[in-house]
Amino acid sequence: MEDLxxxxxxxxxEKGLELxxxxxxxxxxxxxxDPARLGQILTNLVGxxxxxxxxxxxxxxxxxxxxxxxxxxxxFRVKDTxxxxxxxxxxxxxxxxxxxDTSHTRQxxxxxxxxxxxxxxxxxxxxxxGLISEEGKGSEFWFTVHLEKQERQDNNxxxxxxxxxxxxxxxxxxxxSSRKSFMRQMQSWNMKVSETxxxxxxIRMLYKALADNAPFQxxxxxKDMPGLNGEALGRAIKAETRLTHLKMVVLNxxxxxxxxxxxxxxxxNAFLAKPxxxxxLKNTLIKHLS
Numbered sequence: 009m010e011d012l013x014x015x016x017x018x019x020x021x022e023k024g025l026e027l028x029x030x031x032x033x034x035x036x037x038x039x040x041x042d043p044a045r046l047g048q049i050l051t052n053l054v055g056x057x058x059x060x061x062x063x064x065x066x067x068x069x070x071x072x073x074x075x076x077x078x079x080x081x082x083x084f085r086v087k088d089t090x091x092x093x094x095x096x097x098x099x100x101x102x103x104x105x106x107x108x109d110t111s112h113t114r115q116x117x118x119x120x121x122x123x124x125x126x127x128x129x130x131x132x133x134x135x136x137x138g139l140i141s142e143e144g145k146g147s148e149f150w151f152t153v154h155l156e157k158q159e160r161q162d163n164n165x166x167x168x169x170x171x172x173x174x175x176x177x178x179x180x181x182x183x184x185s186s187r188k189s190f191m192r193q194m195q196s197w198n199m200k201v202s203e204t205x206x207x208x209x210x211i212r213m214l215y216k217a218l219a220d221n222a223p224f225q226x227x228x229x230x231k232d233m234p235g236l237n238g239e240a241l242g243r244a245i246k247a248e249t250r251l252t253h254l255k256m257v258v259l260n261x262x263x264x265x266x267x268x269x270x271x272x273x274x275x276x277n278a279f280l281a282k283p284x285x286x287x288x289l290k291n292t293l294i295k296h297l298s
Contacts, residue, residue, distance in 0.1 A: 009046070009070070010029065010286070011285075012051070013068060016055065017083045017261070017281075019055070020066055021155070021261050022059050023058065025061060025063070026065040026183050026186060027261070027283050028186050028281070028282070028283055029069075029284075030069045030185065031166070031193075031194055032070060032071045032072050032192075033196030035071075036157055037159060038157070038158035039082075039091055040156040040158055041133060041153065042133065045129045045132065046124070046129075046133070048083065048125065049084075049129050049151060050068070052069060052122035052123065052126045053126060053149045054086055056122060056149075058085075060090040060091050061146070062091075063089070063091030064089030064146075064252065065185055066086065066087070066089075066090070067085075067086045067087045067243060068084065068086055068184045069084070069087065069267060070083075070084055071083050071085075071242055072083065073085050073152060077157070078157055080155050081152055081153070082153050083150060084108055084123060084152075085149070085150040086148065086149045087101070088146050088147055090146050091146075091183060092141050092143040092144050092147055094143045095143075101123055101139060102127040102137065103124060104241075123282070126151065126295075130151040131263070133155075134154030135152035136151065136241055137149070137150065137151040138150055143168055160167065171294055171297070171298070172194075173197065173199070173200065174200060175200065175297050176202075176222065176223070176226075177194060177199055177224060177228065177293075178202050178213060178214065178217075178224040178226075178229070179202070179203040180203075180204055180207060180210040180227060180228065180230060180241065181203075181230040181233070181259060182205045182230060182234060183207065187203050187205070190203075190205060190228065190289075193286060196223050202224070205233070206236065207235060207236030207237065207238075207240065207241035208235060210227070210236075211236075211244060214245065214248075218250055223253065224254060224295060224298060225253075226254065226256070226293070226297060227254055228235065228257045228259055229242060229257065229258055230260075231258050231260045231266065232261075232283065238258055239271070239274060242274045242275060243275075245275070246258045255296045255297070256275060256276045256277055257277065257280055258278075259279075259280055260281060266279060
């Protein structure tokens with residue numbers, strides 16, 4: 009599921025959109041279902057969200073709705089900051105070839121059979137599908153699926169990590185959805201996480217932590233922030249001798265567009281692409297906090 013979502017990241021980054029995946033940490037890891045059907049629904053919904061959003065973000069939320077010993081019901085929500093859908097068109101959006109209107113179809117292209125097929129596929133997996141939207145303010149498409157739990161659960165569970173418990177981390181990212189996704193995952197590992205949306209606040213928080221004798225051990229810093237960007241913040245941190253212990257990870261939406269050697273010379277220890285896989289996040293933290 010994470011790998012599929014990462015394949016869609018290129019489309020979003022080409023349009024300058026932030027693509028975020030926020031997966032509940034209590035999600036069962038090994039489930040049995042139809043990955044092809046699930047992948048087609050996600051490709052349709054996320055692809056449409058990217059197509060009809062010209063600025064802002066697309067966020068995929070994955071939550072565990074309920075579970076028993078043998079089954080789990082998952083709820084997927086794809087939320088965007090796009091053009092939205094008029095109320096009088098929403099009921100027909102899952103009919104074959106229904107479009108928002110002809111002017112939007114000419115500008116963005118249509119949804120074709122994608123939504124109708126997504127409805128059929130979700131129902132075939134025991135779920136349902138729907139949407140919440142306001143014209144001009146974006147849309148949220150959601151669907152549920154019923155999946156079977158596998159008897160064997162992975163011992164190398166990326167949602168559990170005793171090695172990280174109690175570690176102090178500072179997260180600096182101007183995107184609210186991205187911060188919430190990071191925070192939810194790292195707090196599930198019992199890390200002590202503080203967050204801010206800008207570099208100037210980050211510097212104040214770093215100095216306060218020193219004064220409180222509770223320094224941060226690692227900082228995750230977004231490369232592209234207004235005001236004091238990631239590079240400038242990294243240079244400011246390394247210029248302070250009392251912060252030389254701090255490990256720094258630069259965050260960026262595109263692996264290809266980042267010259268990590270340049271950031272290494274500044275003093276950054278690692279790079280993490282957004283959206284991230286939970287296993288990549290965990291491995292990065294363990295490597296630099298061990």
